[in-house]
Amino acid sequence: MAEQFDHPAADSPDAPRAVRPWVVNPQTGAVDLDRQPLPGEPEPDHFAILGLPQRILLDADAIEIAHRSLIRGLHPDRFHAQGPQAVAKAQSHSSRVNDAWRGLKTLEQRAAYVLTLAGENLDERYRPPAQLLMQVMEANEAIDEAGNDPAARVQLLELLSDFQAQRAVLTAALAQAAASWDAAQAAVDPAAALTARADLRAVLGQARYIDNLIGRASAALSAPDAAYPAN
Amino acid sequence: MAIQISFGGEKRQEKPVVAVGIDLGTTNSLVAYVGPDGQPRVIAGEDGAMVPSVIAFDADGQLAAVGHKANAALLTHPDRTIYSVKRMMGRSAHEIVHELGLLPFQVHTAPGSAAVRIEVAGQKLTPPELSAYVLRELKRRAEAHLGQTVDKAVITVPAYFNDAQRQATKDAGRLAGLEVLRIVNEPTAAALAYGLDKKPEGRIVVYDLGGGTFDVSILAMHEGMTEVLATGGDTHLGGDDFDRLLVETVAAQLERAGMSVNGDAEKLQRLRKACIELKIALSAAEHATVQAELVVGQRMELAFDRSDFETLIAPLVERTLAPCRQALRDSGLTVAQLDEVLLVGGSTRIPLVRRKVQELFGKVPRGDIDPDQVVALGAAVQADIMTTGRRDMLLLDVTPLSLGMETVGDVVVKIINRNSSIPASATEEFTTSVDNQTGVVVHVLQGDRELVKDCRSLAKFVVPIEPLPAGLARVAVTFLIDANGILHVTAKDVRTGREKSIEVKPSYGLTDDEVLRMLEDAFDNAEGDLNNRMFLDAKNEAELILEATKRALLGPAGARLEPEEREEIDGAIAGLAAAVRTEQAEPVRKAQRRLNDATWRLAELSMAEALNAAVHDPQLATVLAQAPDPASVKPDHHGNRIK
Ligand SMILES: Nc1ncnc2c1ncn2[C@@H]1O[C@H](COP(=O)(O)OP(=O)(O)O)[C@@H](O)[C@H]1O
Ligand SMILES: [Mg+2]
Numbered sequence: 070m071a072e073q074f075d076h077p078a079a080d081s082p083d084a085p086r087a088v089r090p091w092v093v094n095p096q097t098g099a100v101d102l103d104r105q106p107l108p109g110e111p112e113p114d115h116f117a118i119l120g121l122p123q124r125i126l127l128d129a130d131a132i133e134i135a136h137r138s139l140i141r142g143l144h145p146d147r148f149h150a151q152g153p154q155a156v157a158k159a160q161s162h163s164s165r166v167n168d169a170w171r172g173l174k175t176l177e178q179r180a181a182y183v184l185t186l187a188g189e190n191l192d193e194r195y196r197p198p199a200q201l202l203m204q205v206m207e208a209n210e211a212i213d214e215a216g217n218d219p220a221a222r223v224q225l226l227e228l229l230s231d232f233q234a235q236r237a238v239l240t241a242a243l244a245q246a247a248a249s250w251d252a253a254q255a256a257v258d259p260a261a262a263l264t265a266r267a268d269l270r271a272v273l274g275q276a277r278y279i280d281n282l283i284g285r286a287s288a289a290l291s292a293p294d295a296a297y298p299a300n
Numbered sequence: 301m302a303i304q305i306s307f308g309g310e311k312r313q314e315k316p317v318v319a320v321g322i323d324l325g326t327t328n329s330l331v332a333y334v335g336p337d338g339q340p341r342v343i344a345g346e347d348g349a350m351v352p353s354v355i356a357f358d359a360d361g362q363l364a365a366v367g368h369k370a371n372a373a374l375l376t377h378p379d380r381t382i383y384s385v386k387r388m389m390g391r392s393a394h395e396i397v398h399e400l401g402l403l404p405f406q407v408h409t410a411p412g413s414a415a416v417r418i419e420v421a422g423q424k425l426t427p428p429e430l431s432a433y434v435l436r437e438l439k440r441r442a443e444a445h446l447g448q449t450v451d452k453a454v455i456t457v458p459a460y461f462n463d464a465q466r467q468a469t470k471d472a473g474r475l476a477g478l479e480v481l482r483i484v485n486e487p488t489a490a491a492l493a494y495g496l497d498k499k500p501e502g503r504i505v506v507y508d509l510g511g512g513t514f515d516v517s518i519l520a521m522h523e524g525m526t527e528v529l530a531t532g533g534d535t536h537l538g539g540d541d542f543d544r545l546l547v548e549t550v551a552a553q554l555e556r557a558g559m560s561v562n563g564d565a566e567k568l569q570r571l572r573k574a575c576i577e578l579k580i581a582l583s584a585a586e587h588a589t590v591q592a593e594l595v596v597g598q599r600m601e602l603a604f605d606r607s608d609f610e611t612l613i614a615p616l617v618e619r620t621l622a623p624c625r626q627a628l629r630d631s632g633l634t635v636a637q638l639d640e641v642l643l644v645g646g647s648t649r650i651p652l653v654r655r656k657v658q659e660l661f662g663k664v665p666r667g668d669i670d671p672d673q674v675v676a677l678g679a680a681v682q683a684d685i686m687t688t689g690r691r692d693m694l695l696l697d698v699t700p701l702s703l704g705m706e707t708v709g710d711v712v713v714k715i716i717n718r719n720s721s722i723p724a725s726a727t728e729e730f731t732t733s734v735d736n737q738t739g740v741v742v743h744v745l746q747g748d749r750e751l752v753k754d755c756r757s758l759a760k761f762v763v764p765i766e767p768l769p770a771g772l773a774r775v776a777v778t779f780l781i782d783a784n785g786i787l788h789v790t791a792k793d794v795r796t797g798r799e800k801s802i803e804v805k806p807s808y809g810l811t812d813d814e815v816l817r818m819l820e821d822a823f824d825n826a827e828g829d830l831n832n833r834m835f836l837d838a839k840n841e842a843e844l845i846l847e848a849t850k851r852a853l854l855g856p857a858g859a860r861l862e863p864e865e866r867e868e869i870d871g872a873i874a875g876l877a878a879a880v881r882t883e884q885a886e887p888v889r890k891a892q893r894r895l896n897d898a899t900w901r902l903a904e905l906s907m908a909e910a911l912n913a914a915v916h917d918p919q920l921a922t923v924l925a926q927a928p929d930p931a932s933v934k935p936d937h938h939g940n941r942i943k
Contacts, residue, residue: 137522137523137525140694140696141525141694145723145782145783146482146694146695146783147694149686149687150687150689160723160780160782160788163723163783164722164723164725164781165725167720167723167724168724168725168726170721288629
């Protein structure tokens, strides 16, 4: 019942697989986790596990609802009375649903994930432009000093708000690239898909880089001492 | 056609199995259960609901007391009394000695075992064995209260407990004869208890400051589902630290006044006790004085101002705020999006703590929950969810720490990030770099730091690989964190799809075999447990039979008995009642058989009476008349065909 799915990616030349072969539960639209894939057969992807269409732009509530309704029936706590084997199976199934959900929560994650599914290697390091690099060096210094130097904190605050402004621009750019990708997949348009893919990759690299900076800067500002004890 | 006529006109009811919830605290422990009405209740003993997590032994190393009595022994026999076991659960000898240096216990390790042993009264016991004493006491309490065997429990742990600490807690349960249904995080349990009658939709933060640990969790509740969004904390921060500061300050004052307590374990223990009293008094008053008797017969007065105390502990209270902020960041929420703040743990009674929490979250914390009991109550609710199926509730917890693997350069690569919903899993593929290599060593760590030395080693194991040319063999290893937050590892040959078995030895704590051996060793003692259990079963049955017999005797059937029959029954009743008082199963069974023999005619007469009543009941009579069963005969007024 794979036709339950709305999966434009299937016929795209960008997609490494021609079809999504997994057996789908018609009630939830999600993949049947009981079925063991044959050796060499691809594992179902996160979208299939949650019964969601393979798109970057997805409604956050729809993702939550898909996860919640699946996990309600699969969580091991529900199977305790049925013995250890049922619990073990529930453990394995529910962990896959949780893993899929965790992997699709944000727009950035979904963008990165569809690129990975399309065979993109995202580990390549992003090289920031010279102007950003200057700011990064300043920020690093301010982060080191923020604990005991009020002037450094002020400077870091300024840098942080600048990074946040840059991030807002990137968010808009990412949404646009995501929309083009989704549209290209739906229209089975290989040329458009290729452009969207390059855009996605570029914006995603920058966004991740800035996110990292923002994270470090705000951590340094709100918690001067280590946020976590050594454990 | 079937009418069921039971002896005494009453259906015998089996008591449903009750699974309890246990808050196994550093300082105090509690047990709770959910009654037939669906409400959770804490089980109190003669000395209240809280059982101090203190264990006292006698000079021969036999258990002397657990709880309040053991607490008293802390003063008289500090060398045979053990407390704060929870701080040692799942920890290495190094951690216990260096981080918990203030605990006055001797720590040992044995060759061939990763478990740490604590010396007390001439014995060397592991922390799970020690905790099992507290759990057994709670189990005993619950059984006495409920009048039935209790062998299933949900036990709570600080959300911030790592894999080894959780595993140690589970082992303790097993050693105490409890099947641990689930390890639940304390703040999550608190939220569960809180959410019970309110069915809240919203986001809440639980701030739990107890004796030894600090925990903060941010949760979302919707449609009976309690979802933990983020959790954080500090396993080395709590009321004990406030005590220590106060003891140090007061000791320094005494020293200046020429009354040194240094190096005197007993004096120090007495001072500690007085300081705890002082601290608790300062939660209610701006200024407090307490009587101390550091040397027997020499009373003295200790006085302190709340403001001085607050200055003393302010840096520690401040330290709880960073994990709060971090958890908030991890949850992706802002302060304004939080609906409620719950306070849990005895140390949240301190006004400064309340003020700081209120300041940070911009909300007045709820005051209508008992910070001492709420965790145990929530654990009982979870036990009920898992055993009765009568609640449509589900708890979705997260793992508090990231899981990683060692790679080159002593660096840790994350495989499951902290605050991931559990169960969670990750699969890594391994291959060989040399021809005919037969295995790859995997070192699993837990923690959020970059370097191996800053994270906690969970286990090291070898992934077996077929001897093939380099790079050809492929093994997929799946790391699964179960709903308890405990790690499981499985391996599969990618080419053949065959499962491979891996032996994972924990870096700290007990192996399965060790737990089994301890259980076997404990078998001698278990005879007592078994007797107790058989007695409880027999007693229940006896009580039901006694009640039914007495009722039957009061009815018309009783009046139709011959005097000697009546006499024999009365004798058997008295015999059974006396047997119950022996607290032994065998005499109860014997007396019960005698009563059974004595009452067979009473049973017959009662049955006839019941039947007579039934056929005179117009409603029942119609039912009987219409019964389609061919074996039945229309009842005549004697009703003697119907059995
Ligand atoms: N009224 C109070 N004021 C200050 N501290 C208190 C008060 N009552 C209890 N405590 C402290 O709370 C701690 C015990 O809290 P509890 O939640 O039972 O701890 P745990 O969960 O670690 O066993 C102890 O340090 C105790 O001294
Ligand atoms: Mg507690």
